Amino acid sequence: MSLAELLRHGERFVGCLAIGRQPVRRAGAVEHALDAADTAAIDELSQALFHRSAAFGSDWIVLTLQGYDYPSLGRCPALADDGRCMLHETGKPAMCAAVPLEPLLPDRLQMRVLEGRRESAQWLGADCIRRKAEEGVPLVLEGRVADAGALVRFRGALAFERGIWRDAVFASFHEAAADLRGAFARLGADGHLTVSLVPALTAAARVSSRCRELCVAYIDNQIALIERTVEAAIARRRLDDRPVTRELRGFAQAYAGARELLAAPGWRPDAARADTPEIEAWLGAA
Numbered sequence: 001m002s003l004a005e006l007l008r009h010g011e012r013f014v015g016c017l018a019i020g021r022q023p024v025r026r027a028g029a030v031e032h033a034l035d036a037a038d039t040a041a042i043d044e045l046s047q048a049l050f051h052r053s054a055a056f057g058s059d060w061i062v063l064t065l066q067g068y069d070y071p072s073l074g075r076c077p078a079l080a081d082d083g084r085c086m087l088h089e090t091g092k093p094a095m096c097a098a099v100p101l102e103p104l105l106p107d108r109l110q111m112r113v114l115e116g117r118r119e120s121a122q123w124l125g126a127d128c129i130r131r132k133a134e135e136g137v138p139l140v141l142e143g144r145v146a147d148a149g150a151l152v153r154f155r156g157a158l159a160f161e162r163g164i165w166r167d168a169v170f171a172s173f174h175e176a177a178a179d180l181r182g183a184f185a186r187l188g189a190d191g192h193l194t195v196s197l198v199p200a201l202t203a204a205a206r207v208s209s210r211c212r213e214l215c216v217a218y219i220d221n222q223i224a225l226i227e228r229t230v231e232a233a234i235a236r237r238r239l240d241d242r243p244v245t246r247e248l249r250g251f252a253q254a255y256a257g258a259r260e261l262l263a264a265p266g267w268r269p270d271a272a273r274a275d276t277p278e279i280e281a282w283l284g285a286a
């Protein structure tokens with residue numbers, strides 16, 4: 001999700017920051033050999049959306065935001081009991097509109113993404129991706145994405161938010177680069193780390209006083225949401241929920257510290273930037 005989406009749905013999703021590698025290995029995309037044009041397209045998209053620096057080796061680092069919940073629930077917090085999305089009318093996240101395509105991979109690889117998903121155990125039984133166009137909504141026709149609107153929206157949000165929080169957060173990782181490299185090595189190629197949303201929020205809050213107010217209000221909502229979510233988990237009494245409860249409590253603690261910092265009387269935004277009105281409108285702070 002984008003930061004703007006998380007801020008808009010702050011009472012429904014617990015937000016977190018995910019740190020991973022370029023997802024070329026996901027969805028079976030490397031089951032097939034990549035040719036020079038594939039590699040060039042991956043590189044072009046990576047330049048626009050991801051981060052790389054010598055401190056992290058040759059890997060592209062992907063910073064994304066996610067809604068976070070107990071895997072034992074096996075459902076999105078916005079899924080209604082009748083199987084519909086509660087956000088469908090008001091605007092569901094761009095990622096949900098893009099699925100089953102993968103916006104973090106170039107358009108020319110989307111056919112392979114679909115093939116990979118058709119075969120993968122995670123999608124087993126869904127039987128919702130078919131080879132013949134007449135059997136449903138065409139996603140890829142003759143190798144081209146039929147309607148790239150959702151992919152463009154998702155990538156556009158990622159690119160726009162570089163200047164709000166993603167570049168600043170990546171820059172702040174440099175001191176911890178060795179630790180991150182070690183953590184990635186333990187995770188495997190397509191794993192990712194999750195941490196609290198605080199680094200992204202503190203970067204966004206520095207844009208202007210309005211952005212700061214929005215972030216403080218979001219933090220208050222998140223602390224209350226985490227409390228409700230953890231209480232419900234304790235009532236379920238499942239052992240496998242415990243690591244998530246610990247992580248959520250860690251998020252709440254980080255939020256409390258960030259709130260104190262952002263609400264301190266001496267806090268000031270960074271020097272005014274030309275794109276402040278645009279960012280405030282994007283985040284919903286205008």
Ligand code: SF4
Nearest residue numbers: 076078079085092096
């Ligand atoms: S489309 Fe599905 S995953 Fe996306 S917000 Fe709605 S219920 Fe959640």
